[in-house]
Amino acid sequence: MLAIMPTVTLTLPQGAYDIVIEPGCLEQLGPRLREVAPHAAAAIVTDEAIEYTYGLTAARSMKDADYSTTIAIMPQGETAKTLGTYRDLQEVMLNARLERGSPIVALGGGITGDVAGFVAATYLRGVPFVQCPTTLLAMVDASVGGKTGVNVPQGKNLIGAFHQPQLVLIDTDTLQSLPPRELRAGLAECVKHGVIRDEALFEWTVANAPRLLALESDAMVELVRRNVEIKAAVVMADEKEAGERAHLNYGHTFAHAIEAATEYKVFKHGEAVSLGMMAAAKCAVDGRLCDPSVLERVQTALEALDLPVRAELPPPIELVDAMSLDKKVRGGTIRLVLPEAIGRVGIYGDVPYRAIIDAWDVLRPG
Numbered sequence: 001m002l003a004i005m006p007t008v009t010l011t012l013p014q015g016a017y018d019i020v021i022e023p024g025c026l027e028q029l030g031p032r033l034r035e036v037a038p039h040a041a042a043a044i045v046t047d048e049a050i051e052y053t054y055g056l057t058a059a060r061s062m063k064d065a066d067y068s069t070t071i072a073i074m075p076q077g078e079t080a081k082t083l084g085t086y087r088d089l090q091e092v093m094l095n096a097r098l099e100r101g102s103p104i105v106a107l108g109g110g111i112t113g114d115v116a117g118f119v120a121a122t123y124l125r126g127v128p129f130v131q132c133p134t135t136l137l138a139m140v141d142a143s144v145g146g147k148t149g150v151n152v153p154q155g156k157n158l159i160g161a162f163h164q165p166q167l168v169l170i171d172t173d174t175l176q177s178l179p180p181r182e183l184r185a186g187l188a189e190c191v192k193h194g195v196i197r198d199e200a201l202f203e204w205t206v207a208n209a210p211r212l213l214a215l216e217s218d219a220m221v222e223l224v225r226r227n228v229e230i231k232a233a234v235v236m237a238d239e240k241e242a243g244e245r246a247h248l249n250y251g252h253t254f255a256h257a258i259e260a261a262t263e264y265k266v267f268k269h270g271e272a273v274s275l276g277m278m279a280a281a282k283c284a285v286d287g288r289l290c291d292p293s294v295l296e297r298v299q300t301a302l303e304a305l306d307l308p309v310r311a312e313l314p315p316p317i318e319l320v321d322a323m324s325l326d327k328k329v330r331g332g333t334i335r336l337v338l339p340e341a342i343g344r345v346g347i348y349g350d351v352p353y354r355a356i357i358d359a360w361d362v363l364r365p366g
């Protein structure tokens, strides 16, 4: 019997696109791309590690679908998410004489997707873009929703554009080679989705933690589908983050402060989000916005997924200073996304300074 693989459709006023979730679907990249961006030439942007592991599969599929494909390889890691890399990639596109209709495919994690997407948004004032995410974080979060950009010394993601893809092709088999720490970092964003929108998903994730950590194929497909559905629904309701899309920042104001105060060297983003969700839940409990069991359940979920819930951090005063520099701050006020229950959050701009300082206490080791 043929299994029917899930496709989530994201619809916006300017058009709709499919998010295909299927083990092994990278082999169909060429024909799938033909359906959305038929052109003679195309480019794949990938990082060194991914090129080695999956580049050949993607390139062969493109060749079989009669694309003349330029492969642009960028360095790995957050330090490569720069205007310099962006300029180098534009140079590759120009030298390859890619045209208006030539699609750019991002093959890799969120870094590749964010930089390649920004190139696609601006090369010849915008060319078709396709995402083939290969980290869990990119599958459930970064590849869906059209945010693209690069970091500058002044901060993360400060230069960029909204540029929606024409297609997101998620081959969950690629997760098999993902280092465990990267897998867990993606799982933190999945816990976040449960807390902000979906108690049943939250419970399912906790109950299936051992299968998820063991990368069981069926469990990964279900996890990615359910999380993509949430991310897509939030983006459909509020593409440009005028309101509801900000719910996705649950735990993130605390997390960005942790990342900045530790110079992005100690924690992976997802690990900082894990800690940030704990602090935000503590803040909500202390402010009587939710029942104390919410914090306990968040902690149980994170521990089941081997994510950090305590850490040695700089003093809270320093961390709150870092929170005020976050780009989500408006008019000098720290706006926090806080849980009201598992499955529901609100945005609060009036949390007292003292309460934010105290929330950090929950992370103190011992």
Ligand SMILES: NC(=O)c1ccc[n+]([C@@H]2O[C@H](COP(=O)([O-])OP(=O)(O)OC[C@H]3O[C@@H](n4cnc5c(N)ncnc54)[C@H](O)[C@@H]3O)[C@@H](O)[C@H]2O)c1
Binding pocket: 047, 049, 050, 053, 076, 077, 078, 081, 108, 109, 110, 111, 112, 114, 134, 135, 137, 138, 141, 142, 143, 144, 145, 146, 147, 148, 156, 157, 174, 175, 176, 177, 178, 179, 182, 185, 269
């Ligand atoms: N655009 C958005 O809406 C959005 C949302 C969330 C995060 N982001 C961005 O995403 C970035 C983080 O993305 P990430 O965590 O995917 O990092 P990443 O792209 O650096 O990937 C993590 C590491 O895993 C390697 N890797 C990727 N796939 C692999 C695989 N299948 N097997 C083995 N190794 C693999 C990569 O080479 C890299 O070294 C951040 O810059 C963040 O700002 C963007």
Ligand SMILES: [Zn+2]
Binding pocket: 189, 252, 269, 273
């Ligand atoms: Zn995040």
